[in-house]
Amino acid sequence: xxxxxxxxxxxxxxxxxxxxxxxxxxxxxxxxxxxxxxxxxxxxxxxxxxxxxxxxxxxxxxxxxxxxxxxxxxxxxxxxxxxxxxxxxxxxxxxxxxxxxxxxxxxxxxxxxxxxxxxxxxxxxxxxxxxxxxxxxxxxxxxxxxxxxxxxxxxxxxxxxxxxxxxxxxxxxxxxxxxxxxxxxxxxxxxxxxxxxxxxxxxxxxxxxxxxxxxxxxxxxxxxxxxxxxxxxxxxxxxxxxxxxxxxxxxxxxxxxxxxxxxxxxxxxxxxxxxxxxxxxxxxxxxxxxxxxxxxxxxxxxxxxxxxxxxxxxxxxxxxxxxxxxxxxxxxxxxxxxxxxxxxxxxxxxxxxxxxxxxxxxxxxxxxxxxxxxxxxxxxxxxxxx
Numbered sequence: 001x002x003x004x005x006x007x008x009x010x011x012x013x014x015x016x017x018x019x020x021x022x023x024x025x026x027x028x029x030x031x032x033x034x035x036x037x038x039x040x041x042x043x044x045x046x047x048x049x050x051x052x053x054x055x056x057x058x059x060x061x062x063x064x065x066x067x068x069x070x071x072x073x074x075x076x077x078x079x080x081x082x083x084x085x086x087x088x089x090x091x092x093x094x095x096x097x098x099x100x101x102x103x104x105x106x107x108x109x110x111x112x113x114x115x116x117x118x119x120x121x122x123x124x125x126x127x128x129x130x131x132x133x134x135x136x137x138x139x140x141x142x143x144x145x146x147x148x149x150x151x152x153x154x155x156x157x158x159x160x161x162x163x164x165x166x167x168x169x170x171x172x173x174x175x176x177x178x179x180x181x182x183x184x185x186x187x188x189x190x191x192x193x194x195x196x197x198x199x200x201x202x203x204x205x206x207x208x209x210x211x212x213x214x215x216x217x218x219x220x221x222x223x224x225x226x227x228x229x230x231x232x233x234x235x236x237x238x239x240x241x242x243x244x245x246x247x248x249x250x251x252x253x254x255x256x257x258x259x260x261x262x263x264x265x266x267x268x269x270x271x272x273x274x275x276x277x278x279x280x281x282x283x284x285x286x287x288x289x290x291x292x293x294x295x296x297x298x299x300x301x302x303x304x305x306x307x308x309x310x311x312x313x314x315x316x317x318x319x320x321x322x323x324x325x326x327x328x329x330x331x332x333x334x335x336x337x338x339x340x341x342x343x344x345x346x347x348x349x350x351x352x353x354x355x356x357x358x359x360x361x362x363x364x365x366x367x368x369x370x371x372x373x374x375x376x377x378x379x380x381x382x383x384x385x386x
Contacts (some may be wrong), residue, residue, distance in 0.1 A: 004035060004036045005034075005035045005036065005094045005095075005375075005379060006035065006036045006037075006091055006092060006093045006094050006095075007031055007035050007036070007037045007038075007093060007094065007095050007096075007097060007375065008037075008038050008039075008040060008088050008091065008093035008095070008096045009024055009027055009028055009031075009037065009038070009039045009040065009097045009099065010040045010041075010073075010088065010096060010097070010098045010099065010109070010112065011023075011024045011041065011098065011099025011100075011101070011105075011127075012024060012041060012042065012045070012099065012101070013025055013039050013041040013069035014041075014058055014063045014064075014068070014069060015057050015058055016041065016042065016045065016056055016057065016058060017057060017058030017059070017060070017271065018058075019179075019298035020099060020101045020129065021041075021058065022064060022182055022298075023099065023129075023179065023180070023298075024039060024041075024069075024099050025039070025063070025064040025069075026180045026182055026368075027099075027127070027180075027371065029064065030368070030371050030372065031371065031372060033372065034372045034375075034376075035372070035375065036091075038070070038088075038091055038093070039067075039069040039070070040069060040070050040071075040072050040073070040084065040087075040088055041070070041071055041072070041073070042071065042072075042073045042074070042075060043071040043072060043073065043074055043080070044073075044074040044075060044076070044077075045075055045104065046075065046104060047076075055244070055271070058273075058274075059271065059273050060273035060274040060275060061273065061274075061275055062187045062273075062274050062275045063187065064182075064186065072084035072088070073105075073108050073112075074108075075104055075105065075107075075108055076107075078107075078111065080108075081107070081108045081111035081112060082111065082115070084108070084112055085111065085112045085115035085116065086115075088112065088116075089115065089116060089119055089122070092121065092122075093122055094121075094122065094123065094379065095122065095123045095124075095125050095375070095378065095379070096112070096113070096116055096122055096123075096124055096125065097125045097155070098112075098113070098124070098125070098126050098127065098147070099127050099129075100126045100127065100128045100129065100130075100131070100144075100148070101129045101130065103139070103140050103143035103144060103147070105147065106143035106144070106146050106147040107146070107147075109147040110146050110147045110149075110150070113147070113150040113151070114150060116150075117150050117385075117386055118386070120384060120385075120386035121384055122384050123152045123153070123378065123379075123382050123383065123384045124150055124151050124152045124153075124384070125151065125152065125153055125154065125155060125378060125382075126147075126148050126151045126154050126155070127154075127155040127157070127177075128154055128155065128157065128161050128165060129157055129161070129295060129296065130161060130164075130295040131144050131148075131161060131165055131168060132144055141168070144168065145168060148168070148169065151169070151172060152172070152382045152384060152385055153172055153173045153174065153175065153378060153381075153382040154169070154172060154173070154174040154175065155174070155175050155176070155177055155374070155378075156174050156175070156176055156177075157177060157178055157179055157295070157296050158178065158295055158296040158317045158320065158321075159176075159316065159317065159320050160294075160295050160296075160316040160317030161295050161296070161317065162174050162176060163316075164295075173381065173382060175374050175377065175378060176367060176374075177367050177368050177370075177371055177374055178296065178321065178366060178367045178368055179296055179297075179298060179301050179368065180301065180366065181301045181304050181305050181363045181366055181368075182301070182302075182305060183305060184274060184277055184278055184302075184305055184306075187274040187275065195279045195280065195282065195283040196283045199240070199266055199283070200266075201238060201283070204236050205236050205237075205238045206234070206237050206238065206285055206286075206347060207238045207239075207240055207283055207284045207285050207286075208227075208237070208238070208239050208240070208285065208286050208287075208288050208343060209240045209242065209280060209281065209283070209284035209286070209287045209288065209308075210223055210239065210240070210241045210242065210243075210287075210288050210290075211242045211243055211272075211280060211281075211287065211299050211302065211303075212242075212243045212298070212299045213243055214241070214243060214244070214249075214252065216292070217291060217292045217293050217294070218290070218291055218292075219290035219291050219292050219313065219333075219334075220241065220252055220290070221251070221255055222290045222292075222334065222335070222336050222339060223239065223288050223290040223339060224239070224252065224255050224256060224259065224261065224265065225255070225259070225336035226290070226336040226337070226339035226340040227239050227259070227261055227264060227265065227340075228259040228261060228336075229336065229337060229340040230343060230344070231261070231264050237264060237343075238264055238265075238266065239261075239264060239265045239266070239288075240266050240267075240268075240280065240283065240284060241265060241266070241267040241268070241269075242267070242268045242272060242280050243268075243269070243271070243272070244269060244270065244271055249269060268280070277302065278306060281302065281303065281305075281306035281308055282306065285308075285347075285350075286308065286309055286310065286311055286343065286346050286347075287299065287300075287302075287303040287308050287309070287310045287311075288310070288311050288339070288343075289310050289311065289312040289313065289318060290311075290312075290339050291312070291313050291315055291318055291333070292313070292315070292333060292334060293315055293317075294315050294316075294317040294318040295317040296317050296318070296321070297318055297321075300312070300318070300321055300322070301321075304327070304359050304362065304363050305363075307355075307356040307359050307360065308359075309327060309328045309329070309346060309350075309355040309359065310322060310327070310328035310329075311328060311329045311331060311339065311342040311343055312328055312329070313330075313331055313332065313333035313334075313338075313339070314330050314331065314332060314333055315333050321362075323358060323362065325349060325353065326353065326355070326358035326362075327355065327358050327362050328346070328355075329342045329343075329345050329346045329349070330342070
C-alpha cells in the first residue's frame with residue numbers, strides 16, 4: 001500500500017485565466033499539505049471563433065503556481081484524450097478529480113474517465129461548479145451526463161449544485177464544499193493605489209462595485225435601474241462596473257444613457273490581472289451581486305477576501321453564503337427597487353454593524369478549509385468501481 005494518497009486534478013489552470021483556474025490551483029495547494037497531488041490542464045481549450053484565445057490566457061504577472069500544471073488535453077482531438085489518460089494514469093492516482101465548469105470539456109473528460117475505469121483502481125470524482133437543472137437546456141444536460149456517467153461521487157460547491165446533481169444522479173454520493181476565499185496578497189497583489197481619486201471620486205461618494213463578467217444572469221441591468229432610483233434621493237452614489245461585458249456592452253451603455261446616469265456610472269471594461277484586483281475592491285464600500293440566478297459566486301468570495309460586504313439577491317446558490325445584516329444585505333431578486341432599498345439599508349446599518357468582523361468569522365468557517373478531511377472521507381466511502 002502506498003504511504004501517501006495520490007490525487008490527479010484535471011481542469012483549467014495557468015496559463016488559462018479565470019475563477020476555475022484559480023480554484024484548481026488552490027485545490028492543489030490545499031490538498032498538497034496531506035497528499036501527493038498532480039494538476040493537469042488543457043493545451044487547447046476553445047477556437048477563436050467561439051472565444052478569442054487571447055482572452056482565455058491570463059495576463060497576470062502574479063499567479064498561484066507552486067509548480068506548472070502539465071498541459072495535455074486538446075478539447076477537440078480524441079488522440080490527445082488518449083495520450084492524456086495514459087499520462088495521468090502513469091502516476092496511479094487513487095482519485096481523479098475532474099473540475100466541471102462547462103460542457104466544453106465533456107468529451108475529453110468522458111474519454112479519460114473511461115480509461116481510468118478500465119484500470120479499475122481509481123475513484124472518479126467530479127468537482128461541480130454548476131450542473132444544469134431539470135429546466136436546463138437539453139444539450140447541456142446531455143453533455144453533462146455523458147461526462148459524469150462514470151463518476152463514483154461528486155463534490156458540490158453549493159447547495160443548489162448538490163440539489164441539481166441529485167436530479168441527474170440520484171444513486172451517487174455527493175460531498176459538499178464551497179469556493180475558497182483566495183488571499184490575493186498571496187498572489188503578489190500590489191498595495192492598492194488611491195483609485196477613488198484617480199477616477200474622480202470624492203470622499204463623500206458612496207461607491208458600489210459590480211465586478212466580473214456582465215452576462216444577463218448577473219443582473220447588471222437591474223443594478224443600473226436601481227441606481228436610477230438611488231441618485232434621485234442622494235446624488236453622491238456612484239457605480240463602478242469592472243470586467244468584460246462579453247458583447248452586452250451596448251445594451252448597458254444604452255440603459256445608462258436612457259436613465260441619464262453617465263455622471264454616476266464608471267466602467268473599466270477589461271480583464272483585471274490578479275495583482276490589480278485589490279485596487280478596485282479597495283475603492284468600493286459595497287459589492288453588488290444583483291444576480292437573477294447563480295450556483296455560487298467567485299465575486300462574493302473576492303469581496304470577502306477584502307472584507308467588503310455585499311448586497312445580494314435571494315437566489316439559490318448565492319445567499320446560502322451571505323448572512324443578512326452581518327456579511328451583507330439580502331434582497332428580493334429581479335427587483336431594482338429592492339436592490340436600491342438594500343443599498344440604502346447597508347449604508348444605514350454600517351453605522352452600527354461591524355461588517356468586517358462578521359466577514360472574517362465567515363471566512364474562517366468556509367467549508368473549503370476542510371477540503372483535506374473531505375478527501376479522506378472520499379477515500380473511505382467511495383472505493384473505485386469498474
